[in-house]
Amino acid sequence: MPHSSVGISRIDVRRLPGAPHRGLLRIAGRAFPVALGRGGIFPDKREGDGRTPAGMWRVERLLYRPDRGPRPATALPARPIQAGDGWCDDPADRRYNRPVHLPIAASHEVMRRDDALYDLVLVLDHNQRPRVKGRGSAVFIHAARPGLTPTEGCVALPRPELRRLAARLKRGARVVVR
Known part of the structure; x- marks a missing residue:
């Protein structure tokens, strides 16, 4: 990604023709x-459908693994991911689509993953206000697996590009997915 002193306020994500789980992220x-x-x-x-939600979402904050690298350069609010951090994905739980401290009995994502996909996470405001149970949770922009294999509903890009993107985003940046 090109470096510039001007921050990015909009990211566009579109599906590639003929490949429903592959897309292009366009900026600058x-x-x-x-x-x-x-x-x-x-x-x-819908929760568990494996779909990336279409719409316009605000990038709320950045989460990162401090044990796997320094705090990333970013204008976004940033918080380290600690042992015991999770994200509730159980529509029946009052903490649905919210960060939680583990262990909890409800279904959840573990944020401190062994596979490094969540070493750097841009949290989107999908289904936050209002929060509707069953309409999807834990929709992030995170690091991609090798080969850009499908996600559970997030947008994922290679780690170097994700780090550069985080460094260039303005507070209040929007992601348009269509």
């Missing part, structure tokens, strides 16, 4: 390949 006149949810992009997101 450049395009980067990304992985999408295994169910492609869909406007009516």
Whole structure:
């Protein structure tokens, strides 16, 4: 990604034709390949459907693993991911689509993953206000697996591009997924 003193306020994500779980992330006149949810992009997101939700989402904050690298350069609010951090994905739980401290009995994502996908996470405000149970949780932009294999509904890009993107985002930046 090109470096510039001007921050990025909008990211566009679109599906590639013929490949529902592959897309392009466009910023500042450049395009980067990304992985999408295994169910492609869909406007009516449901918990567990494997779809990346279509819409416009604000990037709320950055989460990072301090044991795997220094605090990333970013204008976004940033918080280290600690042991015991999780994200509730159980629609029946009052903490649905919220960060939680583990262990909890409800279904959840573990944020401190062994596979490094969540070493750097941009948290999107999908299904935050209002929060509707069953409409999807833990929708992030995170590091991609090798080969850009499908996600569970997030947008994923290679770690170097993710780090550069985080460094260039303005507070209040929006992601448009279509």
